[in-house]
Amino acid sequence: MSTTIILDCDPGIDDALAIAFAAGHPGIDLAGITTVAGNVGLDKTTANALAVASFVGAANVPVTAGCAAPLLRPARHARHVHGESGLGAAVLPPPRRAARDGHAIDFIISAVAAAPGQITLVATGPLTNIALALRREPRLARWVRDFVIMGGSAGRGNVSHAAEFNIWADPEAACVVFGAGWTVRMIGLDVTLRARATAAVRSRMGEFGVLGADLLLPALARYADPSSAAPGGRSPGSPGDREPAGDPPVHDVCAVVSVVSPGIFTYTPASVQVETTGRLTSGMTVTDFSPAIIPNAAVATDIDVTGFWDEVLRTYAALAAGLR
Numbered sequence: 001m002s003t004t005i006i007l008d009c010d011p012g013i014d015d016a017l018a019i020a021f022a023a024g025h026p027g028i029d030l031a032g033i034t035t036v037a038g039n040v041g042l043d044k045t046t047a048n049a050l051a052v053a054s055f056v057g058a059a060n061v062p063v064t065a066g067c068a069a070p071l072l073r074p075a076r077h078a079r080h081v082h083g084e085s086g087l088g089a090a091v092l093p094p095p096r097r098a099a100r101d102g103h104a105i106d107f108i109i110s111a112v113a114a115a116p117g118q119i120t121l122v123a124t125g126p127l128t129n130i131a132l133a134l135r136r137e138p139r140l141a142r143w144v145r146d147f148v149i150m151g152g153s154a155g156r157g158n159v160s161h162a163a164e165f166n167i168w169a170d171p172e173a174a175c176v177v178f179g180a181g182w183t184v185r186m187i188g189l190d191v192t193l194r195a196r197a198t199a200a201v202r203s204r205m206g207e208f209g210v211l212g213a214d215l216l217l218p219a220l221a222r223y224a225d226p227s228s229a230a231p232g233g234r235s236p237g238s239p240g241d242r243e244p245a246g247d248p249p250v251h252d253v254c255a256v257v258s259v260v261s262p263g264i265f266t267y268t269p270a271s272v273q274v275e276t277t278g279r280l281t282s283g284m285t286v287t288d289f290s291p292a293i294i295p296n297a298a299v300a301t302d303i304d305v306t307g308f309w310d311e312v313l314r315t316y317a318a319l320a321a322g323l324r
């Protein structure tokens with residue numbers, strides 16, 4: 001039996017790889033992709049979602065655009081990491097369709113309301129769409145089957161010492177989401193940094209025909225080398241500044257893999273609170289694992305890296321075979 005998901009994302013190199021995994025995995029029914037401003041602006045995250053979905057044979061999956069800016073703050077992007085287009089050096093054929101009419105928030109609410117207990121919501125970008133959907137329809141928190149994010153960290157950050165990009169970009173939205181009364185399954189940076197596309201992994205991707213040659217490898221090539229900054233350069237305190245050069249981590253893929261292979265991650269109940277005002281810590285996910293707390297999150301604390309790549313590469317291999 002497959003798991004139905006909606007993927008709320010900001011493609012974004014690793015978001016693109018997450019879309020490819022979701023489209024290719026036989027245990028996932030990708031019911032929709034919703035987009036949000038994050039790594040690049042909303043126009044580009046939406047165009048990228050459409051292009052990647054078409055490229056990986058998911059041209060029928062509805063793509064719906066959402067919020068173009070965080071709840072209270074100006075949009076802050078990560079072009080220096082993901083490239084001007086948001087897909088690194090990957091250049092895909094332009095999509096032959098436009099995004100659906102309507103707003104991502106309405107799409108999420110109506111899809112989940114129509115199938116209570118059946119849809120897993122996966123968020124791999126800033127949490128603006130999810131927060132507004134919860135504000136509009138608080139019962140969303142009860143109606144989803146599961147809610148998982150790539151975001152936050154129980155340890156270090158990447159934008160700053162304290163904060164991870166997806167939470168830092170819209171901390172007020174993250175605050176709403178963590179306070180919504182559901183259990184957020186948080187796959188944070190401290191764990192996703194271990195899911196690195198090593199030379200051996202990239203070499204396997206080279207066997208995946210156009211999937212490897214036109215999407216996975218050119219996207220990751222740019223991701224691996226943040227020093228190849230886009231014109232305008234890197235701003236201090238931007239994601240990538242604290243990433244070691246070399247094997248790129250595929251953060252967002254972790255969130256989707258966790259839906260179909262729960263055993264790859266180890267979780268610990270925690271109370272997660274989002275810092276919105278700290279001068280040095282804005283966007284920090286303050287994570288308390290002490291037994292006395294009332295948990296609002298299941299926080300990933302370990303990853304089976306070998307199992308992760310087995311699952312990802314097996315899925316990409318099958319997807320690639322279908323694209324030939």
Ligand code: BDR
Nearest residue numbers: 012014078124165166251
């Ligand atoms: C997260 O930030 C983005 O740049 C990536 O797409 C990922 O979702 C990692 O901090």
Ligand code: CA
Nearest residue numbers: 012015124125
């Ligand atoms: Ca992302």
